[in-house]
Amino acid sequence: MRPIRKLSVIVVILALAKVTAAQTFTASVDNTTVGTNDQFQVSFTFSGKDVNGIKSFSPPDFKGFMVLSGPNQSTSMQINNGAVSASATYSYYLQARSTGKFTIGSATINSSGKDYTTQPLEITVVKGQPKQLSNSQGNGTPRDVGDNLFILATVDKQKVYMGQQVTVTYKLYTRLSLASQLQVSKLPSYEGFWAEEINVPNTIAFTTGMYNGKQYRIGLLKKVALFPNQLGELSVTPLVLDVPVQVQSRQRSGGDVFDQFFNDPFFNNVQTFNYTARSNTVKLDVIPLPSGNVPKSFTGAVGDYSLNSQITSTNVKTNEPLTLKINLTGTGNIQLLNMPEIELPSGFDKYEPKTSEQIDRAGTISGTKSFEYLIVPRVAGASQISPIQFSYFNPERRSYVTLSTPPYSINVAQGVGSAEAAGYTKEEIKILGQDIRYIKTADDDLREGGDIQLFGFGFWTAAFVPLFVLGGLVTWKRKQDRLSGNVQLLRYRRAEKIARKRFKTASALMESNDQAGFYAEISQALFGYLEDKLHIPKSEISLDRAVGELQRKNMDSRLIVGLKDCIEKCEFARFAPGSDGKSAMNDMYNQLTNVIIEIEKSMSVRKHV
Amino acid sequence: MSERTRFFLISAASLLLVSAVAFASEADDLMKQGNQFYQDKQYEKAIEAYQGVIGMGYVGTSLYYNLGNSYYREGKIGYAILYYEKALELSPGDNDVVHNLAIANTKTVDKIDVLPKFFLFQWWENILALFPLSGWTYMVYLFYLLLLCSIGLYFFARGLNVQRYSVFAGLIAGVFLIITGSLWIVSLNRELTVKNAIVVEPTAVVKLAPDSTSNDAFVIHEGLKVRVLDRVESWVKIRLQDGKEGWIEQKEIGAI
Numbered sequence: 001m002r003p004i005r006k007l008s009v010i011v012v013i014l015a016l017a018k019v020t021a022a023q024t025f026t027a028s029v030d031n032t033t034v035g036t037n038d039q040f041q042v043s044f045t046f047s048g049k050d051v052n053g054i055k056s057f058s059p060p061d062f063k064g065f066m067v068l069s070g071p072n073q074s075t076s077m078q079i080n081n082g083a084v085s086a087s088a089t090y091s092y093y094l095q096a097r098s099t100g101k102f103t104i105g106s107a108t109i110n111s112s113g114k115d116y117t118t119q120p121l122e123i124t125v126v127k128g129q130p131k132q133l134s135n136s137q138g139n140g141t142p143r144d145v146g147d148n149l150f151i152l153a154t155v156d157k158q159k160v161y162m163g164q165q166v167t168v169t170y171k172l173y174t175r176l177s178l179a180s181q182l183q184v185s186k187l188p189s190y191e192g193f194w195a196e197e198i199n200v201p202n203t204i205a206f207t208t209g210m211y212n213g214k215q216y217r218i219g220l221l222k223k224v225a226l227f228p229n230q231l232g233e234l235s236v237t238p239l240v241l242d243v244p245v246q247v248q249s250r251q252r253s254g255g256d257v258f259d260q261f262f263n264d265p266f267f268n269n270v271q272t273f274n275y276t277a278r279s280n281t282v283k284l285d286v287i288p289l290p291s292g293n294v295p296k297s298f299t300g301a302v303g304d305y306s307l308n309s310q311i312t313s314t315n316v317k318t319n320e321p322l323t324l325k326i327n328l329t330g331t332g333n334i335q336l337l338n339m340p341e342i343e344l345p346s347g348f349d350k351y352e353p354k355t356s357e358q359i360d361r362a363g364t365i366s367g368t369k370s371f372e373y374l375i376v377p378r379v380a381g382a383s384q385i386s387p388i389q390f391s392y393f394n395p396e397r398r399s400y401v402t403l404s405t406p407p408y409s410i411n412v413a414q415g416v417g418s419a420e421a422a423g424y425t426k427e428e429i430k431i432l433g434q435d436i437r438y439i440k441t442a443d444d445d446l447r448e449g450g451d452i453q454l455f456g457f458g459f460w461t462a463a464f465v466p467l468f469v470l471g472g473l474v475t476w477k478r479k480q481d482r483l484s485g486n487v488q489l490l491r492y493r494r495a496e497k498i499a500r501k502r503f504k505t506a507s508a509l510m511e512s513n514d515q516a517g518f519y520a521e522i523s524q525a526l527f528g529y530l531e532d533k534l535h536i537p538k539s540e541i542s543l544d545r546a547v548g549e550l551q552r553k554n555m556d557s558r559l560i561v562g563l564k565d566c567i568e569k570c571e572f573a574r575f576a577p578g579s580d581g582k583s584a585m586n587d588m589y590n591q592l593t594n595v596i597i598e599i600e601k602s603m604s605v606r607k608h609v
Numbered sequence: 610m611s612e613r614t615r616f617f618l619i620s621a622a623s624l625l626l627v628s629a630v631a632f633a634s635e636a637d638d639l640m641k642q643g644n645q646f647y648q649d650k651q652y653e654k655a656i657e658a659y660q661g662v663i664g665m666g667y668v669g670t671s672l673y674y675n676l677g678n679s680y681y682r683e684g685k686i687g688y689a690i691l692y693y694e695k696a697l698e699l700s701p702g703d704n705d706v707v708h709n710l711a712i713a714n715t716k717t718v719d720k721i722d723v724l725p726k727f728f729l730f731q732w733w734e735n736i737l738a739l740f741p742l743s744g745w746t747y748m749v750y751l752f753y754l755l756l757l758c759s760i761g762l763y764f765f766a767r768g769l770n771v772q773r774y775s776v777f778a779g780l781i782a783g784v785f786l787i788i789t790g791s792l793w794i795v796s797l798n799r800e801l802t803v804k805n806a807i808v809v810e811p812t813a814v815v816k817l818a819p820d821s822t823s824n825d826a827f828v829i830h831e832g833l834k835v836r837v838l839d840r841v842e843s844w845v846k847i848r849l850q851d852g853k854e855g856w857i858e859q860k861e862i863g864a865i
Contacts, residue, residue, distance in 0.1 A: 434712060435712070436678055436681055436708075436709040436712050436713070437678075437705045437708055437709055438678075439644060439647050439671070439674065439675040439678050439679075440670070440671035440674055440675060440705065441644050441671075444637070444671075445669045445670055445671055445672075446636055446637065446640060446662070446667045446668075446669040446671075446672060447667065447668060447669060448666055448667060448668075449663075449666050449667055449668035462750065463750075463753070466753075466754060466757050467757065470757050470760060470761050473761060473764075473765075474760075474761070474764045477764060477765060478764075
């Protein structure tokens with residue numbers, strides 16, 4: 001029995017340990033009922049073994065409340081009897097805006113991959129007490145305080161040029177003693193300005209001064225340099241401060257020494273209450289810069305500047321970088337200055353400039369802005385970096401001023417590395433300095449797009465129709481020639497062929513010494529040829545007719561005479577064979593061949609030339 | 610056909626014609642508007658106008674060229690090169706386009722070494738670039754017709770000399786037909802198989818596989834010309850001129 005009980009105790013302890021080791025995330029508030037002017041604290045605490053696993057904390061939406069500060073994070077770790085426990089707290093200081101019941105929603109935290117959520121908090125806001133930490137019965141009502149404590153905002157100029165510096169100074173005037181640190185509850189908004197805070201000492205050093213016939217202690221709170229960037233009447237909203245004021249309570253009656261002694265503020269005789277001090281609204285009239293004689297290089301700089309430039313070297317080799325440094329020094333809205341544009345001759349590469357600025361925020365904003373250009377020459381030769389111009393408007397002199405750097409002549413010698421080494425080919429270097437050509441405006445080459453169907457119906461039609469047409473025409477022509485009895489043409493075409501055939505037979509007959517056969521054959525060849533060529537029917541053929549026809553065709557008369565002579569000889573030899581036989585036949589043969597060749601030649605020339 | 614149907618047919622036809630003409634003039638107007646915007650240095654609006662013309666289904670060398678110029682002025686080098694290449698596709702060897710493309714190419718980040726080609730191949734490329742595919746088609750057709758004409762002339766000629774000339778002309782036409790025909794086939798083959806694209810995003814990561822979780826192969830920048838090899842869903846396989854291959858998302862490149 002006993003061991004079992006022991007065991008169960010151990011189990012319970014372990015279980016408890018387990019519970020305590022579990023991770024929790026809770027929300028807490030120091031007061032669930034708050035006044036409208038009260039500050040209160042809301043904390044979200046995550047506790048567990050390990051807070052290192054916390055990934056993200058998302059706060060709730062503090063609707064209806066003003067977050068005065070937060071999230072303020074704190075972590076703690078405890079080792080208790082060897083058990084480690086840790087917690088992380090995110091706390092906010094809030095102030096209620098209006099009365100009523102409000103709910104602060106859940107906060108979520110992610111730890112080691114798990115999400116934890118808090119319960120929502122209910123806050124009741126009641127009408128706040130006047131901002132008094134203790135009831136004041138003395139001479140210090142807020143109305144009195146207002147006369148004795150105020151913030152005055154002053155400007156050094158009422159009328160400023162656009163971009164000209166105007167300084168706003170906030171001073172605290174007080175005749176009361178202040179309890180502790182002042183708290184800014186609302187900073188002025190500088191709408192339409194570029195604002196630069198001017199350095200003032202952190203602790204307020206009070207001096208004594210007069211205002212409206214009263215003596216005040218005056219402390220410098222804040223100084224801001226403003227550069228207007230809008231025209232017209234601009235205003236700066238007031239600065240609002242929470243000032244804890246110490247007011248002496250009613251003096252104790254009696255002239256007791258002890259009473260006098262205890263009337264000393266040291267003895268908590270004073271009452272402190274928070275007074276909300278509000279500065280006056282500052283109004284400024286911003287006038288535009290004169291529009292006449294604006295230099296080309298003006299980009300909006302206002303103030304007083306000087307320009308100087310340095311170059312590391314003017315004798316360099318290709319691909320060796322050189323640095324051109326341009327310094328702008330002066331007073332004005334130096335942070336807003338644009339860099340002067342630098343134009344390099346072609347053959348130089350320019351890289352984005354390194355910009356650095358040093359700004360002095362004591363009184364007027366002044367400083368130096370420098371631009372460092374890295375320039376790499378790519379081609380050898382002498383060239384010049386033209387002057388860099390910078391213009392500004394001087395509000396004191398009410399005129400524009402243009403500054404300029406000297407031109408730099410640079411001699412570039414051919415370096416060791418070739419031009420290609422820098423990532424550019426020679427051709428590319430040639431066109432590096434060029435600009436693209438203008439658009440084409442005259443060409444009217446718009447056409448409907450869409451893919452042209454290449455092997456469509458049109459393509460095949462275009463390919464085969466001419467082929468079929470040609471084939472058809474040729475067949476038709478041949479048929480016509482043959483069928484429609486254009487025999488003349490056929491004969492005309494074949495005349496030479498037939499003549500040649502006959503001549504072949506004739507030459508065979510000549511070989512066999514058959515004079516009669518030979519002459520008959522060549523005579524037939526000649527007449528046949530003439531019939532065909534001159535379109536003379538066989539029944540009408542005669543030497544005279546053929547000669548007449550040839551003359552009509554304006555044949556060479558020598559040719560005609562030759563032909564006539566030939567035929568007569570041939571007829572003669574046909575009917576009265578000579579004795580000399582073979583040589584006569586040979587002569588005859590050659591002569592006739594010549595005649596036919598001549599006729600053929602002259603006829604085709606006549607016809608087609 | 611009754612009088613009424615004839616009237617309807619005629620009015621319908623004329624309506625079609627009028628609307629086509631109106632459409633064309635609208636595109637011309639938009640084009641002129643774009644040119645005016647360019648002149649006024651309102652490049653964004655010019656781009657919008659030119660894209661509008663493209664959206665209406667028109668193409669044209671000057672359209673692509675002007676659009677490329679506008680993109681160049683806007684600093685979008687990738688798109689500028691893409692449209693210059695498109696213009697070059699329509700009229701290879703156009704002086705202005707070649708010039709501006711060369712300038713735009715100097716502004717690209719990636720410098721990929723291309724081995725110089727053997728001079729014969731370079732000549733071949735130059736000859737191919739003389740005409741676009743349509744140009745070669747017309748050339749082939751011209752010589753084809755010339756060949757047919759000389760064959761026809763041979764058959765219809767009455768004199769020996771004419772026949773001789775026609776044979777001669779036919780031979781010449783035949784030789785040219787073979788030359789232009791082979792060029793046409795090569796350029797047709799390129800058109801069908803070789804697809805180039807330009808990287809239009811300023812920086813594009815090329816992956817080893819068509820999958821966004823895959824390892825990066827290499828990084829390329831706008832304006833680079835790549836060859837498109839394959840396509841899987843929204844991924845495209847590309848090859849650089851130095852032979853590197855990888856997969857890139859389709860939206861990061863623009864096909865020429």
